[in-house]
Amino acid sequence: MPQSQAAPVQHPIRRLPSHLANQIAAGEVVERPASIVKELVENSLDAAARHITVILKQGGLQLISVQDDGLGIPVEELPLAMAPHATSKISRAEDLAAITSMGFRGEALASMGSVARVQITSRNVGTDRGWTVYGPAARDKPVPAAHPQGTSVTVQELFFNTPARRRFLRSERTEYRHCEDVVRRMALSRFDVGFELQHNQRSIFKLPVADTPAAQAQRVMRLCGPAFMQQALGLDFQHGDMQLHGWIGLPQAARPQSDLQYFFVNGRIIRDRVISHALRQAYADRLYPGRHPAYVLYLSLNPAEVDVNVHPTKHEVRFHQGRLVHDFLVRCVNDALNQQNDSSALPYARQPLDWHTPASGNAPVAGSSSRPTANASRLAEASPGYAVTAENEAVGPFGPVLAVLRNRYAVCEQPQGVILIDIPRLQADDLLQQFRAQQATGIARRPLLIPLNLNLGIDAAWIEQTRDLFEQLGFDLGVSGKESILLRRTPVLLERMDLKQLVPAWLGEVARQPSPEPAMVLQTLARLAPRFMLEPWTTLDLNPLLASLADLDNPLAHVAVALLDPAAMASLFRS
Numbered sequence: 001m002p003q004s005q006a007a008p009v010q011h012p013i014r015r016l017p018s019h020l021a022n023q024i025a026a027g028e029v030v031e032r033p034a035s036i037v038k039e040l041v042e043n044s045l046d047a048a049a050r051h052i053t054v055i056l057k058q059g060g061l062q063l064i065s066v067q068d069d070g071l072g073i074p075v076e077e078l079p080l081a082m083a084p085h086a087t088s089k090i091s092r093a094e095d096l097a098a099i100t101s102m103g104f105r106g107e108a109l110a111s112m113g114s115v116a117r118v119q120i121t122s123r124n125v126g127t128d129r130g131w132t133v134y135g136p137a138a139r140d141k142p143v144p145a146a147h148p149q150g151t152s153v154t155v156q157e158l159f160f161n162t163p164a165r166r167r168f169l170r171s172e173r174t175e176y177r178h179c180e181d182v183v184r185r186m187a188l189s190r191f192d193v194g195f196e197l198q199h200n201q202r203s204i205f206k207l208p209v210a211d212t213p214a215a216q217a218q219r220v221m222r223l224c225g226p227a228f229m230q231q232a233l234g235l236d237f238q239h240g241d242m243q244l245h246g247w248i249g250l251p252q253a254a255r256p257q258s259d260l261q262y263f264f265v266n267g268r269i270i271r272d273r274v275i276s277h278a279l280r281q282a283y284a285d286r287l288y289p290g291r292h293p294a295y296v297l298y299l300s301l302n303p304a305e306v307d308v309n310v311h312p313t314k315h316e317v318r319f320h321q322g323r324l325v326h327d328f329l330v331r332c333v334n335d336a337l338n339q340q341n342d343s344s345a346l347p348y349a350r351q352p353l354d355w356h357t358p359a360s361g362n363a364p365v366a367g368s369s370s371r372p373t374a375n376a377s378r379l380a381e382a383s384p385g386y387a388v389t390a391e392n393e394a395v396g397p398f399g400p401v402l403a404v405l406r407n408r409y410a411v412c413e414q415p416q417g418v419i420l421i422d423i424p425r426l427q428a429d430d431l432l433q434q435f436r437a438q439q440a441t442g443i444a445r446r447p448l449l450i451p452l453n454l455n456l457g458i459d460a461a462w463i464e465q466t467r468d469l470f471e472q473l474g475f476d477l478g479v480s481g482k483e484s485i486l487l488r489r490t491p492v493l494l495e496r497m498d499l500k501q502l503v504p505a506w507l508g509e510v511a512r513q514p515s516p517e518p519a520m521v522l523q524t525l526a527r528l529a530p531r532f533m534l535e536p537w538t539t540l541d542l543n544p545l546l547a548s549l550a551d552l553d554n555p556l557a558h559v560a561v562a563l564l565d566p567a568a569m570a571s572l573f574r575s
C-alpha cells in the first residue's frame with residue numbers, strides 16, 4: 001500500500017547568514033584538532049618563522065596554541081585575519097597558477113573562529129608592541145599585549161557551538177596522535193625550522209634547526225624511529241626541473257601497514273594517487289603481498305607544474321604532467337633499490353639520472369610472482385645473512401637450511417656433519433634446468449614497466465645478427481643507438497635479478513666469443529645471473545631450491561658442497 005506523504009512545502013531561496021556560511025565552510029577545513037594544528041603551523045611557516053612551538057592540552061580538545069617567531073601581523077590588519085576570504089598571500093587570479101605559500105584561501109582562521117574560541121596575539125616585525133584580538137571576526141579592537149616578535153594563536157573549546165560535530169571527535173589519545181602526526185609531517189617538511197611539541201605540560205620533542213645532511217638524518221631518525229633509518233637508503237636524483245631526494249626503506253624493512261610513508265611536493269605533504277601508484281610500482285617486484293614500503297621523500301618541481309588548489313585541505317595536488325612525474329619516481333626508486341648492494345653509491349651524493357621519457361603505452365602489468373608467499377612476514381623480519389628456518393618448511397635432501405653465510409653459503413646439518421652449499425652454483429644449475437624445461441613450451445616473459453635503455457659498448461650490428469639467440473631465451477630487445485639497446489621484455493625466471501647489470505655483463509661475455517652457440521649463451525646467462533640478485537638470500541628462498549634436488553640419486557655429488565664431519569669439527573678444538 002503506498003504511504004501517504006505530507007504535501008511538499010516550498011521554501012524561498014535565502015542568503016545564509018555569514019556565521020552559518022562560515023560554519024559550513026569550516027567543515028571542510030576544521031575536522032578535528034589536528035586540522036587546526038596543521039593550519040596554524042602552515043600560517044607560521046608562511047610568516048617565515050624559524051622556530052614553532054605547538055602546545056596541546058587533552059589532545060587539543062581543551063587547548064591548541066601555536067607560537068612562532070615569524071614576521072607577525074600589523075595591528076591594523078589583525079581584525080582582518082579572522083575575516084572570511086581575507087588573505088595576504090594572493091591578490092590576483094594569476095597568483096593561483098603558481099602558489100608557493102602553504103595557505104592562500106584566506107579561510108582557515110575564519111573557519112576556526114566560527115567553531116571555536118580563537119585568540120590571536122602578534123607583534124609585527126619592526127614594532128615594539130604586541131596586540132591581541134579575539135574571534136569570531138574579531139569585531140573588537142585589538143588590545144595591547146606583551147609578546148616577542150611573531151604570532152601566537154590559541155584555539156579553545158573546539159565545536160562549542162556545534163555539538164553534533166563535537167560528538168564525532170574521538171578520545172583524547174586518538175586526537176593527540178593525529179596532532180602529533182601533523183607536527184611530525186611538518187617537522188619532516190622543513191628542516192630549516194625548529195619545532196617543539198608539548199602535550200599536557202610534557203615536552204614531547206624539541207627539534208633544533210637541521211641545516212646539515214647529518215642533522216637532517218638525525219631529525220628523520222628522531223621522528224620516524226631508528227629502525228627506519230638503519231634500514232633506509234638515501235637518494236638524490238635530478239632530471240630537468242625535477243629533483244627527488246630523501247630516504248626509502250629497504251624492501252626487507254617493509255611494514256605491515258602503510259604508516260611510514262611521507263611524500264612532500266615542494267615542501268607540502270601530499271597524498272596522491274599518482275605518487276602512491278608510482279611508489280608501489282617501484283617496489284612491486286620486491287615486496288611480499290600485504291607489505292608496504294616505508295619512505296620519506298621530497299619532490300621539488302616548478303610550482304607552475306603543479307596545481308594545489310584542488311582540495312580544501314591542500315592534501316591533494318594535480319600534476320600538469322602526471323605521467324612524467326610518475327615515471328620519474330618509478331625510475332629513481334628503482335635505481336636506488338638496484339644500487340643497494342653497490343657500496344660505491346654514496347648515500348647523500350646527488351646522482352645524475354640516466355633517464356628518458358618512456359614511450360606511452362607501458363601500462364602496468366599484473367602478473368604472478370614466483371616468490372614464496374608463506375611466512376612472508378617472518379621472512380621480512382629476518383635479518384639478511386642469517387635467518388632461522390621456519391618449522392614445517394618443505395626441505396630438500398640436506399635438511400632445512402639453518403643459516404645463510406656471507407650471502408653465499410647455505411648451512412645445513414645432517415647426520416654426517418655440517419654441510420656448506422655454494423648457493424650461486426646451485427642456483428645456476430637450477431636456472432639452467434628451468435630454462436631448458438620452459439624452452440620446450442615457450443619461455444614465460446614479462447614486459448618491463450619502463451623499457452630499459454642499456455649502453456653496452458657493443459656494436460649494434462652484432463646485436464642485430466645475434467638477436468635470435470636472446471629472443472629464444474625470452475628477451476625482447478631492439479637496437480636503440482650505435483652501441484645501445486632497449487630491453488622491453490625479459491624472462492620471468494630472472495625477475496629477481498638486476499637486469500641493468502646482468503644483461504650488459506652477459507652480452508659482453510657472449511660478444512667475446514667468435515661464434516656464439518645457443519647452449520653456451522644460456523650457460524653464460526645461468527652462471528652470471530646469481531651474481532646480480534636484487535635481494536640477499538634468505539633460508540626461506542633456499543628450501544624450495546634445495547627441495548628441487550630431492551629427485552637426484554646422490555645430491556652431494558651434484559652441487560657444490562663442503563662437508564665438515566664431526567671428527568673434523570672436534571679436531572678444530574683439540575688441544
Ligand SMILES: Nc1ncnc2c1ncn2[C@@H]1O[C@H](COP(=O)(O)OP(=O)(O)OP(=O)(O)O)[C@@H](O)[C@H]1O
Binds near residue numbers: 068086106150
Ligand atoms: N602566524 C601568522 N603570522 C603572520 N601572519 C599570519 C599568521 N597567521 C595568519 N596570518 C595572516 O592572516 C591571514 C589569514 O590567515 P588564514 O590562515 O585564515 O588564511 P591564509 O593562510 O591566507 O589561507 P588558508 O585559508 O589557505 O590558510 C594570512 O593571510 C596572514 O596574512
Ligand SMILES: [Mg+2]
Binds near residue numbers: 042103104
Ligand atoms: Mg592559513
